[in-house]
Amino acid sequence: VxxxxxxxxxxxxxxxxxxxxxxxxxxxxxxxxxxxxxxxxxxxxxxxxxxxxxxxxxxxxxxxxxxxxxxxxxxxxxxxxxxxxxxxxxxxxxxxxxxxxxxxxxxxxxxxxxxxxxxDDPVLYFDCPVDYTAQCGFDVLAHASEPYVSRLNFAPSLGNALYAIKLTAQNLRQATWNPQELAGREGMMYAQYIAAQAFNSGGLGIIHSISHAV
Missing domain, CATH: 3.40.50.1970 (Rossmann fold)
Structure with missing residues (x-):
C-alpha cells in the first residue's frame, strides 16, 4: 500500500x-x-x-x-x-x-x-467541520436544483432532484449544528447520493458554469 x-x-x-x-x-x-x-x-x-x-x-x-x-x-x-x-x-x-x-x-x-x-457511511461524516458540512450541503442543493430546471428537462431525473432538495431542507441544519447526531448525517448522505443521480442524467446549469470562471 x-x-x-x-x-x-x-x-x-x-x-x-x-x-x-x-x-x-x-x-x-x-x-x-x-x-x-x-x-x-x-x-x-x-x-x-x-x-x-x-x-x-x-x-x-x-x-x-x-x-x-x-x-x-x-x-x-x-x-x-x-x-x-x-x-x-x-x-x-x-x-x-x-x-x-x-x-x-x-x-x-x-x-x-x-x-x-x-x-457512503454517515458515521464517517461525524468529524467533518461545521463550515465544510454547511458548504457541502449547499453543493448538494445546487446539484439537486440545477437538473430540476435544466433545459434538458429529463423526466426521470426530476423526482430524484426534488427528493434531494427535500432531504437537504430537512437535514442540513441538523447535520451542521449537531454533527454527532446520526439522523441528520444520514439524511445528507442520501441527499448527496440522490442529487448526484439527478445530475448524472439531468445535467447541471449556470451555477456550476459560473463557479468555474470564478
Whole structure:
C-alpha cells in the first residue's frame, strides 16, 4: 500500500499525474480514495490515465474520451456529503499545463471513471467541520436544483432532484449544528447520493458554469 496525500481542493492535473507516477512505480493494482469530491475526482482521473499508459489526464477532457474502459478497480470512501462524486461519471480537474499562464478548470464525463465501489457511511461524516458540512450541503442543493430546471428537462431525473432538495431542507441544519447526531448525517448522505443521480442524467446549469470562471 502506498499513500498519496497531496490532493488540493479543486485538484490540479499535476496532483493526478503525481499519483499516476506513484501508482506505476510501485506496481499497484487498484485505487482507494478517501475524502470528498477532490480526492475522488483526482483518483478518477488517475485511473483513466493509468489505463492509457500514463497519458496526461488533460487529454480526456470532454465526453467519454477514454479509449480503454478497463480501468484499475477504485473504491471511493466519502467523508463529506456534498459532491456525490463517488457515484457519478463526472470529475473536475484544473489544467495548469496546456497554457500555464491561463489555467482552466474543466469537467470530464466518462463512463470509465465511475468508481467500482462507493462507501457512503454517515458515521464517517461525524468529524467533518461545521463550515465544510454547511458548504457541502449547499453543493448538494445546487446539484439537486440545477437538473430540476435544466433545459434538458429529463423526466426521470426530476423526482430524484426534488427528493434531494427535500432531504437537504430537512437535514442540513441538523447535520451542521449537531454533527454527532446520526439522523441528520444520514439524511445528507442520501441527499448527496440522490442529487448526484439527478445530475448524472439531468445535467447541471449556470451555477456550476459560473463557479468555474470564478
Amino acid at each position: 502506498v499513500l498519496y496525500d497531496k490532493v488540493e481542493s479543486n485538484p490540479k492535473d499535476y496532483n493526478v499525474m503525481d499519483s499516476v507516477e506513484l501508482y506505476q512505480s510501485n506496481g499497484c493494482d487498484s485505487f482507494v480514495s478517501i475524502g470528498g469530491g477532490s480526492s475522488h475526482d483526482a483518483c478518477k482521473g488517475a485511473r483513466i490515465s493509468v489505463a492509457h499508459d500514463g497519458r496526461s489526464v488533460n487529454e480526456f477532457e470532454g465526453f467519454n474520451k477514454s479509449e480503454n474502459p478497463k480501468n484499475p478497480p477504485h473504491i471511493a470512501v466519502s467523508t463529506t456529503a456534498g459532491t456525490g462524486s463517488e457515484t457519478s461519471w463526472a470529475y473536475v480537474i484544473t489544467d495548469t499545463t496546456t497554457d500555464p499562464s491561463k489555467p482552466h478548470k474543466y469537467v470530464a464525463f466518462d463512463d470509465a471513471s465511475v468508481a467500482t465501489l462507493a462507501v
